[in-house]
Amino acid sequence: MKIVSNRLLSLFVLASAVLMTGCATKFERQAFNGEAAAHIKTITLPQWNDAEENAAVVINHPGNSFGLIGMAVAAADTASKTKKLNEVVPPATAKVTTAFYNEALPLLKSMGYEVIVVPAKRGDKFDDVKAALNKPQGQDASLFLTMGAGYNAAGASTDYFPAMAVIATLTDIKSNKVVYNEIYQYGYNTGDKEVIFVAAAPDCKFKDIDALTANPDKTRTCLMAGPALLAKQITSDLKK
Amino acid sequence: MNKKQFALILLSTSTFAIAQTSEVKTETATVAATVAVAETCCKQYAELNKTALPLTLTKIFLDEKTPVYDFGNKAQAYILLELPKFTEPYSFIVHNFPLAPGMFNRTSFTQIALRIEMFDENFVSKRMYRHTGMKKHGIGFDKTVFINPQNQSERYALIYGDLTAAPEEATISQRDTMFVGTGFFVGGEDKKISLSSSDKGLITVEAKGLKEVK
Numbered sequence: 001m002k003i004v005s006n007r008l009l010s011l012f013v014l015a016s017a018v019l020m021t022g023c024a025t026k027f028e029r030q031a032f033n034g035e036a037a038a039h040i041k042t043i044t045l046p047q048w049n050d051a052e053e054n055a056a057v058v059i060n061h062p063g064n065s066f067g068l069i070g071m072a073v074a075a076a077d078t079a080s081k082t083k084k085l086n087e088v089v090p091p092a093t094a095k096v097t098t099a100f101y102n103e104a105l106p107l108l109k110s111m112g113y114e115v116i117v118v119p120a121k122r123g124d125k126f127d128d129v130k131a132a133l134n135k136p137q138g139q140d141a142s143l144f145l146t147m148g149a150g151y152n153a154a155g156a157s158t159d160y161f162p163a164m165a166v167i168a169t170l171t172d173i174k175s176n177k178v179v180y181n182e183i184y185q186y187g188y189n190t191g192d193k194e195v196i197f198v199a200a201a202p203d204c205k206f207k208d209i210d211a212l213t214a215n216p217d218k219t220r221t222c223l224m225a226g227p228a229l230l231a232k233q234i235t236s237d238l239k240k
Numbered sequence: 241m242n243k244k245q246f247a248l249i250l251l252s253t254s255t256f257a258i259a260q261t262s263e264v265k266t267e268t269a270t271v272a273a274t275v276a277v278a279e280t281c282c283k284q285y286a287e288l289n290k291t292a293l294p295l296t297l298t299k300i301f302l303d304e305k306t307p308v309y310d311f312g313n314k315a316q317a318y319i320l321l322e323l324p325k326f327t328e329p330y331s332f333i334v335h336n337f338p339l340a341p342g343m344f345n346r347t348s349f350t351q352i353a354l355r356i357e358m359f360d361e362n363f364v365s366k367r368m369y370r371h372t373g374m375k376k377h378g379i380g381f382d383k384t385v386f387i388n389p390q391n392q393s394e395r396y397a398l399i400y401g402d403l404t405a406a407p408e409e410a411t412i413s414q415r416d417t418m419f420v421g422t423g424f425f426v427g428g429e430d431k432k433i434s435l436s437s438s439d440k441g442l443i444t445v446e447a448k449g450l451k452e453v454k
Contacts, residue, residue: 030448031384036329060415060428154413155428161413191378191412193335199376199410233375 027194032170032180034240037141040172040179043113044133045143046120050097054089054223055150056081056209062156081209085151088216089223096149096164096227103231111239134173141179143238144169149226151212151219152188159205160212163188164226168234184233186226198229281307285363285398290322293332293397297446302352302401302439311400316439318400326392330449334399336380337442338435347431350438353405354381359396366394371402379410379435405437 055078063074108115116137120129126146133142149164164187170180187200204222206212212219282288289307291300302317309318321332338351353371360366374381387394409432416429 031331031333031386033329033331033386033388035386035388035390058428059413060426062425062427065423065425065427152413153428154430155416158413158428158430159411161411188413189379189411190414193337193378193380193382195378196382197376197378205411 027183028178028181029183029194030178030181032238034238037172037179038240040140040170040240041112041114042116042139043108043141043143043170044116044118044137044139045145046129046133047101047117048097048120048145048147049122050091050095051122051148053082053086053091054094054096055148056085056153056160056212057150058153058156060155082150084209084213085219088213089220094220094223096223097147099224100147100166100227100231103228104235107231107235108238111235113238134171136173139173141170141172144171149223151206151223157208159207160209161188161205162186162200162222162226164223164230166230166234170238180238182234182237184230186230187222196233198226198233200225282309285320285359285396288318288320288398290320290396293321293323293447293450294445295447295450297444300443300445302441302443304440306440308439309400313403316400316403318398318439319443321397321399321445323387323395323397324450325395326387326389328449329386329388330447331384331386332397332445332447333382333384334397335377335382335444335446337444338379338433339441340433347433349379349433349435350441351380351405351408351435352401352439352441352443353403353437354383354443355400355402356383356385357398358385358391358394359398360393361395363396366391371405379412379433399443401437401439401441403437403439407437408435409433410435 057078058074058081061074061077063070063072063077066073105115105117116139118129118132120132126144130142130144133139133144145166145168147164147166149162151160152163153160163185166184168180168182168184169178171177172179183195184198185195186198187204189197189199200222204218204225206219288309300319302319306317306319308315310316311318334354334356336352336354338349340346340349342348354369354374355371356369357365358367369383369385371381374383376382385397412431412433414429414431416427418425418427
């Protein structure tokens with residue numbers, strides 16, 4: 001059950017990147033105005049634990065065209081492919097979330113931010129995590145982060161690309177105003193203009209699940225390049 | 241897999257399905273950055289055609305009829321935005337949508353490798369942003385320009401494409417819907433595209449933090 005919850009959170013974040021930009025309600029992206037945010041020195045952010053699995057997902061699974069039974073087939077196929085991926089690249093050797101924080105936290109500190117880390121557990125309600133971030137602890141702003149990672153393929157017969165999505169929202173504690181709100185996506189590119197896209201290495205694509213699991217080192221390397229690249233981009237966007 | 245696990249996986253998969261069927265709906269206006277005949281009009285920036293910074297999300301087409309100016313490579317299309325007099329901080333977002341101009345070739349795209357130069361009222365250059373320092377939003381270059389108190393002397397934003405920008409390649413992974421007789425079949429496709437630099441194309445401009453003066 002726990003495994004499914006973790007998979008769900010990853011899928012949720014990856015899906016949110018699409019949902020938040022694709023719904024009738026427009027995602028209100030907001031670039032960070034460093035010059036106007038000189039007063040933001042201390043920030044809180046959630047430190048999520050690693051997912052217990054990295055998902056392998058066919059985004060537009062053909063099963064979804066065939067009603068509930070088809071969707072059930074699609075869900076079972078996703079579970080099976082995710083299992084295959086995690087057998088050859090065990091999650092303990094591909095800790096995407098940890099890698100993100102290992103890169104991001106020192107960068108934020110080197111930029112002059114004092115960072116207060118608030119532990120968060122996958123499965124926790126976002127509202128509870130936000131409340132913990134906003135609890136007065138000397139911070140000027142709270143940086144709410146959600147992230148998910150794995151491999152995505154657009155369809156049943158298209159390539160798998162490494163995918164990591166991060167949604168980052170910085171809220172000024174005093175004014176309660178959102179001063180930065182962006183969606184970042186590594187590897188898998190839907191072409192959505194609301195999403196900041198960071199490309200993977202050109203050879204980081206795999207024609208099917210067999211190719212994805214044939215060379216675990218390459219599969220892991222392509223996936224693990226994502227957190228470092230996104231951490232660099234996000235911290236660079238938060239420069240004052 | 242028990243029933244609850246199964247239901248959760250099913251839910252997550254349908255979330256993707258729903259997400260993929262949604263489309264971005266935004267209100268846009270269109271401004272015609274065109275005049276009757278394209279010609280190299282001017283010897284100095286002060287003589288260039290000006291367009292007021294639009295307050296809402298606005299599409300601007302740079303095409304054959306757009307006024308041109310020679311920035312050093314050849315006469316090329318541009319848009320010169322006239323900024324309002326500074327009263328409070330604001331920003332504007334410039335985004336380029338790459339286009340596939342060929343009727344039969346939908347994989348060769350052109351993009352405007354954005355160059356944005358900020359000028360004061362006497363056309364003295366204050367800041368310059370090049371595409372090489374910009375992020376890609378989807379497949380298009382994108383830049384948010386902030387006008388803070390220290391930038392209040394800036395009154396014009398000149399936008400044009402860097403014609404020397406290197407060609408690029410990209411893959412867009414998207415939904416592919418087919419009608420198969422009994423209904424729609426939703427699948428996915430990877431579209432590999434090439435992006436070459438052009439002075440023509442579509443950009444959007446959106447101001448944030450500005451109120452309409454009545």
